[in-house]
Amino acid sequence: MEVTIVGAGLVGCLLACFLARRGHEVTLYERRPDPRRAGAGGGRSINLAISERGVDALRRLGLDREVLGAAIPMPGRMMHALDGELTFQPYSADRGHAINSIGRAELNRILLDAATAMPGVKVLFEHRLTGLDERTGRLEFGSGATARARVVIGADGAHSAVRARLQALPGVDFRQEYLDYGYKELTIPPRDGAYAMEPGALHIWPRGRAMMIALPNPDRSFTCTLFWPHDDLAALDTPQRIRARFAAEYPDAFELMPGLVEHYQANPVGHLVTMRCSPWHVTTGEVTAGLIGDAAHAIVPFYGQGANCGFEDCVELDRCLDETGDDFAAALELFERRKADTDVIARLALDNFVEMRDKVGSRLFLAGKRLEHALERALPGRYASRYELVSFSTTPYSEVERRVTRQRRWAAATGLAAALLAAGLTRTARRR
Amino acid sequence: MEVTIVGAGLVGCLLACFLARRGHEVTLYERRPDPRRAGAGGGRSINLAISERGVDALRRLGLDREVLGAAIPMPGRMMHALDGELTFQPYSADRGHAINSIGRAELNRILLDAATAMPGVKVLFEHRLTGLDERTGRLEFGSGATARARVVIGADGAHSAVRARLQALPGVDFRQEYLDYGYKELTIPPRDGAYAMEPGALHIWPRGRAMMIALPNPDRSFTCTLFWPHDDLAALDTPQRIRARFAAEYPDAFELMPGLVEHYQANPVGHLVTMRCSPWHVTTGEVTAGLIGDAAHAIVPFYGQGANCGFEDCVELDRCLDETGDDFAAALELFERRKADTDVIARLALDNFVEMRDKVGSRLFLAGKRLEHALERALPGRYASRYELVSFSTTPYSEVERRVTRQRRWAAATGLAAALLAAGLTRTARRR
Known part of the structure; x- marks a missing residue:
């Protein structure tokens, strides 16, 4: 069966692997250029923490070793108090359990390679979906190209173009809710060629209303992310103000961030949104259009479950295809039961923000x-x-x-x- | 000041009157043709019940007499039991209080006439908004026409094109929720030149999960509206089934509906949606884009408050312009406080459906x-x-x-x- 996936991000690529393994012909359309080519732009660069749900999905395709090989295990949180005191809090009673820090770009490259290596998978970059007719399956792209598909699956993220079309249909419920918080990425570079802090931990600076976290990278740097109220982020509009706030609230990290002012001023502010949609699919005659991953249920990052949940979606849809003999309309109907689960993790992710920024201290x-x-x-x-x-x-x-x-x-x-x-x-x- | 209103429906026209009275130059863009010209198509035809909030807004512009002259007062509900027993339930302890039945098309014509009669108001029909740049104020229309505006107010209903643009901006929360119910309009024609039922009432046939209502028209007909679960509406797919269900559940009305089968088969099924958006306006530099009426807060019709609430929006925005010396950005910021009120009526309208279809009996x-x-x-x-x-x-x-x-x-x-x-x-x- 020919299947079209919109979006060659993490979930789109992984889904392509699962579907190709079932013998389907998969075409992936991606609006960005091929990230494996030199000079390709960024997209969201926030680090990910892959945990068991993600690893389980990768394991089913034999991809777990390669991904975990590019990741750094974090068996616990390291809390940074204002006075510099560090407290390590293991995530599990089982010392063997860890979540795994990996850059989104690196993970995407691995999954793109895996998808393109599967028989029957084709990836078309620089194809931005601009139109979808859910009755005829006609797809239109920004370049002027068109295509036709009987099965279209939107794996195109929180601002999904496929979902935009479904939302316009009567009977499709939808909800988007932003936090008053933004995020901004910063860097702690290596110190004398080594990690400047303990690499085996997710570092947290809980500061009540605001927080910073840092995840280790294989190059011995840390990617830091501020989660601050938008007003606070905007208030630091001079180098003096930036330095003063960090010196006062994150003194130990401030010492380790020589490029702080430059990065703070150059890096954009990201937004934190929860999106809920129901149903996730529409079948009209012969054509079925559905959603998966963030396109169906974007969540905030505070439980480290966004990508893990999206990967588990692929496992679950694969199971629904088993149950329905690869009838996509029936499988996507069955897959709707997963909403009970994604609603829960959406709520837990919101709750965990309060825990991380305030209670962990x-x-x-x-x-x-x-x-x-x-x-x-x-x-x-x-x-x-x-x-x-x-x-x-x-x-x-x-x-x-x-x-x-x-x-x-x-x-x-x-x-x-x-x-x-x-x-x-x-x-x-x-x-x- | 030049103000652009998108949508020349009930709220757009009334707002144009309020703004023109303040001395602003108003351009109204409407996607449909002029409804006052012969042969113009319908749009939603569901009857309205204008009550005090609507009358108060009209009174401020001296339009109340004309509108009430075209309306039929309904001082209470008339309940139709299955056995044909009628029970009249006054809406108020004050016998002088009534809600007023009027056709949406007729009301729109009166308000269009009123708006176009005001100095400085221009209405451009067959202009469907297809693009809005909230930073530059550039508007694009389906016809290829473009315009520029520093103040754009979307009065373009539940499926607002202005809101579609605002929704795409980070930080704009939005929610749409459909009921599993649809509605379908039917007719009870005059009988021997007279009303076939008591004209001084809103008639209700409460039937537990479903209901029918009927509102009187000046031509001595009644417009009936079924509010049924979508599955029930779809199940009546033959003349026999239509007649059997009405004979069994609405026997007294069935006798009065000679065109039942024809109308049932010809009339479309409408959808019932609640939409919530926050904020309702965005100011970027010199340009302000905002929402009013259903575009900001579409509600279900069961409290008879959709149009009344939209009219009251106009009064409230007029008051906000008073308070801010006609600074639209500041006025629309003040106007956001009204969300506390529109959230309440959205909930009451949903609650009232249960009351009307079930409890009133x-x-x-x-x-x-x-x-x-x-x-x-x-x-x-x-x-x-x-x-x-x-x-x-x-x-x-x-x-x-x-x-x-x-x-x-x-x-x-x-x-x-x-x-x-x-x-x-x-x-x-x-x-x-």
Whole structure:
């Protein structure tokens, strides 16, 4: 069957691999030039943290080794207090569990190579979708080119052109909600050829209303991202103001950022949006148009699940095609059940922003995390924290929430929590 | 000042009148042909019920008499039970209060005449907006025409082209939610030259999950509107099925609808959507683009407030221009506070669908209404029902909700409600 995918980003490329493996002829249309060619422009460069859902999807295609080889494992968070004190907080009771830092561009190149190496996959760059007729399957591109398809899948991100067409149809619900926060990327370069901070951690500077994070890169630099209220970002309009704020609020990082002012002034402000759409597909006669990944459910980055969720979408759609004998209209209908899961992670991602920028610095929060890990160790396979289930399992997101609710009720009922809290605190104290 | 309004529907025309009265030069662009010319096509024909908010806006321009002269007052609801029993339910304790049935096309013609009669107002028909650059104020139309404006106000309805541009800007939140219900218009023609039913009422056939309503027209016909689940509307695909369902569920109306099958098959299914947008305006340098009426806050029709709310928008924007000395950027910024009110009426309109299609038929609901009217008579100026405040006052919608909450708390606390319920029921019983 011939399938058209709009968008050759992370999810579009991975989906092409899954579909080609099923024997379909896949054409990918991408509005940008080929990122593997020299001089190709950026797009979003924010670092990603690939965790179990993403790794599981890659593993099914034999791509996990190559991706993890280009990534840096981060088994925990390193909190930077205002006075420079560092606190390492493991993500899991299992020391082998880590999330994996990788640049979006590098990951996209690996997936593009993988897709183009599959039989039957064709990628057309510099093809920006400008028109889609969901009744005839006619596609129009900015270049003037046209095409026709019976199956069109929009993997074209938060500002999806495919979704723009679906949204205009009666009966398609849609919602976009921006945070009052923007993000801006900065850099901590290597120091004397080495990492300037511990590379095995996701660094966080929680500052109440605002925060900065930093993820390690293979070249021994760190990509830092500020998540600040838009007004705060705009207020730093002189080198003096930029330096003064960083010296006051991020003093340890400030020392490590020689290019701070230059990068702050040159780099654009990104926006943080949650988008919800329902349904994700429309079938009209012979033609089916559907959405996947950010095009269907863009989320904010604070749980590190955007790409992981999009990759899991591909696994789930592959499963729906199994169940329906590769009938795309029926498979995309089945795939709609996944909305229960993507709605959950959208909410958790928003909630986690408050946790990251504010709560992670508090003693109570840290004690709670230690309690959770103590419970996990005491009750292996029976108790698992929300973070554990989201990041280190492939339990559906909605089932994660049901399980977390059950566990809390049970822990409260047995009073076990209090006992283990005491034990956990004691043990931690002993270890110090 | 030169102001561009996109959309010469009800709200666009009324706004043009308000702005022209302030001395502004107004250009209205309308995608449809002039509806006052013979043979002009329809657009939405659903009847409107103009109540106090709409009348108040018209009165400020001296248009109330002409509009009310073309309308038919409906002081209450007439419920049609399955067995043909009729129950009249006044909308207000004040017998002088009525909502006013008028056809959308007729009202639009009156307002177009009023707008074009104002000095400085120009209306350009068959100009469909296809492009808007909010930075330069450049407008593009389907015909190839272009224009430039420093103030652009989108009064172009639920599927606003102006809003489509604003929505694409970062930071603009948006939401569209469809009901699973569609609507379809039908007709009850005059009988022997007279109204076939009581003309002084909004007729309702509440049928649980579905309903039909009918509003009187000056030509002695009634415009009926079915509000049915989409599946139900689609299921009646033969003349036999249409007739059988109406004979079974709307037997008294069925007798009055000789053209039922023909109209059912010919008339399209309309959609019911709620749209929310925030902010409603964007100012970039010298250019300000904003939204008003359905373009800013499309609501479902079940409180009869869509047009009334849009007309009140014009009064409110006029007030904001007073407060800001006709600085449109500042006035549209002030006008954003109205969102608190339009959010309330959007919710009330959704809630009222359940009331109309289901609850109005119940004895408990009717007893509650009688209690409310008894309270209104016993405590004039101190107690007023939500319906009274929404339809027969210009109290801001959000203040209506605060007042209703206060009244309920107070009524419960004093126990006055129970006493008056008894009194009200006794009095009603005596009157029969």
